Amino acid sequence: MNIGHKRWIVADGYIPAGSTGSGRELVSHDALCILNCGHRDARIELKLYFSDRKPAGPYRFTVEAERTRHLRFNDFADPEPVPHNTDYASVIDADVPVIVQHTRLDSRQPALALMTTIAYPA
Amino acid sequence: MNIGHKRWIVADGYIPAGSTGSGRELVSHDALCILNCGHRDARIELKLYFSDRKPAGPYRFTVEAERTRHLRFNDFADPEPVPHNTDYASVIDADVPVIVQHTRLDSRQPALALMTTIAYPA
Amino acid sequence: MNIGHKRWIVADGYIPAGSTGSGRELVSHDALCILNCGHRDARIELKLYFSDRKPAGPYRFTVEAERTRHLRFNDFADPEPVPHNTDYASVIDADVPVIVQHTRLDSRQPALALMTTIAYPA
Amino acid sequence: MNIGHKRWIVADGYIPAGSTGSGRELVSHDALCILNCGHRDARIELKLYFSDRKPAGPYRFTVEAERTRHLRFNDFADPEPVPHNTDYASVIDADVPVIVQHTRLDSRQPALALMTTIAYPA
Numbered sequence: 001m002n003i004g005h006k007r008w009i010v011a012d013g014y015i016p017a018g019s020t021g022s023g024r025e026l027v028s029h030d031a032l033c034i035l036n037c038g039h040r041d042a043r044i045e046l047k048l049y050f051s052d053r054k055p056a057g058p059y060r061f062t063v064e065a066e067r068t069r070h071l072r073f074n075d076f077a078d079p080e081p082v083p084h085n086t087d088y089a090s091v092i093d094a095d096v097p098v099i100v101q102h103t104r105l106d107s108r109q110p111a112l113a114l115m116t117t118i119a120y121p122a
Numbered sequence: 123m124n125i126g127h128k129r130w131i132v133a134d135g136y137i138p139a140g141s142t143g144s145g146r147e148l149v150s151h152d153a154l155c156i157l158n159c160g161h162r163d164a165r166i167e168l169k170l171y172f173s174d175r176k177p178a179g180p181y182r183f184t185v186e187a188e189r190t191r192h193l194r195f196n197d198f199a200d201p202e203p204v205p206h207n208t209d210y211a212s213v214i215d216a217d218v219p220v221i222v223q224h225t226r227l228d229s230r231q232p233a234l235a236l237m238t239t240i241a242y243p244a
Numbered sequence: 245m246n247i248g249h250k251r252w253i254v255a256d257g258y259i260p261a262g263s264t265g266s267g268r269e270l271v272s273h274d275a276l277c278i279l280n281c282g283h284r285d286a287r288i289e290l291k292l293y294f295s296d297r298k299p300a301g302p303y304r305f306t307v308e309a310e311r312t313r314h315l316r317f318n319d320f321a322d323p324e325p326v327p328h329n330t331d332y333a334s335v336i337d338a339d340v341p342v343i344v345q346h347t348r349l350d351s352r353q354p355a356l357a358l359m360t361t362i363a364y365p366a
Numbered sequence: 367m368n369i370g371h372k373r374w375i376v377a378d379g380y381i382p383a384g385s386t387g388s389g390r391e392l393v394s395h396d397a398l399c400i401l402n403c404g405h406r407d408a409r410i411e412l413k414l415y416f417s418d419r420k421p422a423g424p425y426r427f428t429v430e431a432e433r434t435r436h437l438r439f440n441d442f443a444d445p446e447p448v449p450h451n452t453d454y455a456s457v458i459d460a461d462v463p464v465i466v467q468h469t470r471l472d473s474r475q476p477a478l479a480l481m482t483t484i485a486y487p488a
Contacts, residue, residue: 001213003131003244009369011434011467012399012482017391021231025139025207033134035171035211049401049434068133068171068211085391089401089434089465091367099211099242101133104480109387111233111355111477114226116134118242120465120484122369123335125253125366143353147261147329155256157293157333190255190293190333221333221364223255233355233477236348238256240364245457247375247488265475269383269451277378279415279455312377312415312455343455343486345377355477358470360378362486 001037004097005121010090013048015074016106017085026107029072032092032119033101036063042094048082049089056080063098070103092119123159126219127243132212135170137196138228139207148229151194154214154241155223158185164216170204171211178202185220192225214241245281248341249365254334257292259318260350261329270351273316276336276363277345280307286338292326293333300324307342314347336363367403370463371487376456379414381440382472383451392473395438398458398485399467402429408460414448415455422446429464436469458485 016028036042046059059076063069073082073090082088092100100119105112138150158164168181181198185191195204195212204210214222222241227234260272280286290303303320307313317326317334326332336344344363349356382394402408412425425442429435439448439456448454458466466485471478 003129003213004242007369009401009403009465011401011465011484012397012436012469013434014436026230031134033209033211035131035133035213037131037171037213049403049432051433051435055432066171066177067173068135068209069173070134070136070209087399087434087436089399091369091401091403099131099133099244101239101242102482103134103237104482105235106478106480107231108392109355109473109477111231111353112228112235113357113471113478113480114228114235114237115359115469115480115482116224116226116237117239117361117467117483118133120370120467120487121242122465125251125335126364148352153256155331155333157253157255157335159253159293159335188293188299189295190257190331191295192256192258192331221253221255221366223361223364225256225359227357229353231477233353233475234350234357235479236350236357236359237481238346238348238359239361239483240255243364247373247457248486270474275378277453277455279375279377279457281375281415281457310415310421311417312379312453313417314378314380314453343375343377343488345483345486347378347481349479351475355475356472356479358472358479358481360468360470360481361483362377365486 003037004099007122008092008100008119010102010119013088015084016108018108020107020110029074030104031072033070034063035068035099039065042096045093047091125159126221129244130214130222130241132224132241135210137206138230141229142232150229151196152226153194155192156185157190157221161187164218167215169213247281248343251366252336252344252363254346254363257332259328260352262352264351264354273318274348275316277314278307279312279343283309286340289337291335369403370465373488374458374466374485376468376485379454381450382474384474386473386476395440396470397438399436400429401434401465405431408462411459413457
């Protein structure tokens, strides 16, 4: 199955600066959930846009064939970490079709909040 | 009315491991809400993708003509249960057009969180 | 401006049975937000689907030209009220193009939860 | 990269009247997150629709080339502020393609709620 698009956009990027609760599961995070249904590994390039500076990236990673990866912007380090408490947006480019869903968990206050949307396929 | 698509994708699958509150209504869950507006029953096949193992499935179920079913991944048992606290993604295939919406309720902390999105029609 | 579609679907309908907080604003509800950008009033017909009974409706209402209406399923009474704590789905038919967004507020536990998605345009 | 659409709609507009927590980050707000991937600044015009009065606007602002702006309806002042605790909807027109995501943070009760959706591209 070769399903999806090669380019996706998430316009609302934001990593909440702070968390309540314990464990990696409850840490506030902004995430890309990428599914590669196909039989070839997907090489992904991510570019980040900000309100007051030049774009950052590319961030590069692979989503293997017939696998999903749920990637936290919090974890990206190369070429530079993603600042917290800062507005950004992202463009995801893949060399094969994939599907992208954007999810945020915010546990700054003592009961977490969630939001999700299928990203915009361009 | 024959409305929708025969294939849908949800890239962010996750069953929170734990709940607060009482009753089935408040149990943390990840759900597919499927509407079959047509006059023929819809036979559905679901395939699950993971980050580090081969896909699971197919999970099979029926959504009767002119009915909706809100199915929890928590309840799927055959061919195997869906692990909690584990990233996954799903591809939904129907033999007639249906509409799919993805919703999660997370009550790990003592005030539930919700998220929803229309799934990606492929 | 004549923008949108004449048919929209929301597959996840659910009115949480219970609320915390005071005032209509904080009552748990499931809502359709409909925008009519055009210069003609929109006559809307709504049909509800359930898991274990025949569809209900049509529910009829008007969204005036160049107006928005945020309608709660909780408030629908004719031809019959919408049951709480019950899974349903809805098909919205308009005689002119409109835009529909689905939003739920759930205040069963003492800190409200929100979810939203643009409905599925058919 | 010239990505997106020139017109977007958000049917569910609402600024919660009240907040808990401290700091601008936790103030209840309704926001448009706009990404301009292109090499020309985007001039944006926003028109607001209400349930019981004529539309308001245009609100005008710019999203610079290769930048994102996360704009709160709370902050709009010209030609008039956006009322709180009031249903509205918005149509966003840009002179170059952009991508729009709609997000609300609601901290009326003492644990914030979030919701998001990619806006409707018209």
